[in-house]
Amino acid sequence: MSADAFVPTPRSKVKRRPMYASYDRDSVYRLLDAGLVCHIAYVIDGQPFVTPTAYWRSADRIFWHGSAASRMLRSQAGGIPVCLTVTHVDALVVARSAFHHSINYRSVMAFGRAAAITDAAAKEAALHALIERLYPGRWPSLRPVLAQELAATMVMSMRIEEAAAKARSGAREDDAGDYAWPLWAGVLPLATRVGRVEPDARLMPGVPLPPEVARYAVGGRLDAILSDLARENPAAR
Numbered sequence: 487m488s489a490d491a492f493v494p495t496p497r498s499k500v501k502r503r504p505m506y507a508s509y510d511r512d513s514v515y516r517l518l519d520a521g522l523v524c525h526i527a528y529v530i531d532g533q534p535f536v537t538p539t540a541y542w543r544s545a546d547r548i549f550w551h552g553s554a555a556s557r558m559l560r561s562q563a564g565g566i567p568v569c570l571t572v573t574h575v576d577a578l579v580v581a582r583s584a585f586h587h588s589i590n591y592r593s594v595m596a597f598g599r600a601a602a603i604t605d606a607a608a609k610e611a612a613l614h615a616l617i618e619r620l621y622p623g624r625w626p627s628l629r630p631v632l633a634q635e636l637a638a639t640m641v642m643s644m645r646i647e648e649a650a651a652k653a654r655s656g657a658r659e660d661d662a663g664d665y666a667w668p669l670w671a672g673v674l675p676l677a678t679r680v681g682r683v684e685p686d687a688r689l690m691p692g693v694p695l696p697p698e699v700a701r702y703a704v705g706g707r708l709d710a711i712l713s714d715l716a717r718e719n720p721a722a723r
């Protein structure tokens with residue numbers, strides 16, 4: 487295992503289909519950077535919750551944010567253990583028998599402790615990173631952040647203690663005898679793609695589509711665009 491890999495422990499080591507696993511930071515970061523939404527698992531008073539939410543990464547930290555009134559964020563603020571997953575669904579794999587159908591995917595499971603960013607400047611810097619991650623160059627053109635907006639927002643940060651990436655790709659091998667079965671089998675690729683922009687109804691006349699939004703070209707794969715943006719963003723390294 488390279489020095490630049492997360493060291494798996496019994497908590498994070500992939501046991502089921504270990505041939506799909508990788509622990510190197512590059513693989514983990516690449517999958518994180520290609521995503522927009524994660525699922526965060528945490529326990530409050532013995533009850534597990536899993537909350538879908540937007541996230542962003544900087545170096546070995548993952549960030550998420552929300553209303554200061556959020557139960558999830560208030561309960562995590564003190565530094566509780568969390569498990570965060572990101573999933574990319576790449577294809578349906580259609581086989582000749584029920585049990586050989588599968589899904590091609592790339593996923594990450596990361597472990598750490600959540601903690602609220604309390605310093606106002608650090609909080610604003612983290613929110614700046616979120617906007618710049620999605621829309622590079624947009625922050626300076628925005629209406630400045632108000633103190634009450636910042637106060638009403640919680641930003642959480644988690645250093646990745648351990649993480650595993652797991653990915654399945656390609657076709658599925660049917661059992662030898664199944665190839666004589668006269669039924670279609672194969673791979674049905676899936677992806678989230680960019681649609682046509684819908685300008686806001688109250689847009690001021692003559693306001694053009696900015697380059698940071700035009701980056702999301704119609705028909706483009708969202709994971710590919712997010713990956714390109716992350717590669718160009720020095721803050722993510």
Ligand SMILES: Cc1cc2nc3c(=O)[nH]c(=O)nc-3n(C[C@H](O)[C@H](O)[C@H](O)COP(=O)(O)OP(=O)(O)OC[C@H]3O[C@@H](n4cnc5c(N)ncnc54)[C@H](O)[C@@H]3O)c2cc1C
Pocket residue numbers: 497498499500501502503573574575589590591592593594595649650651652
């Ligand atoms: C889109 C999608 C669909 C899936 N469908 C199924 C399904 O129908 N049935 C099924 O059994 N499994 C499915 N999986 C795989 C599933 O995520 C688990 O890997 C699998 O169920 C084994 O779970 P386990 O707890 O026994 O794994 P273990 O190998 O015991 O898990 C140990 C550790 O391995 C790592 N790990 C496990 N799974 C993942 C993962 N997916 N990504 C990153 N790290 C991981 C974690 O660190 C975890 O703590 C699917 C995965 C994806 C992404």
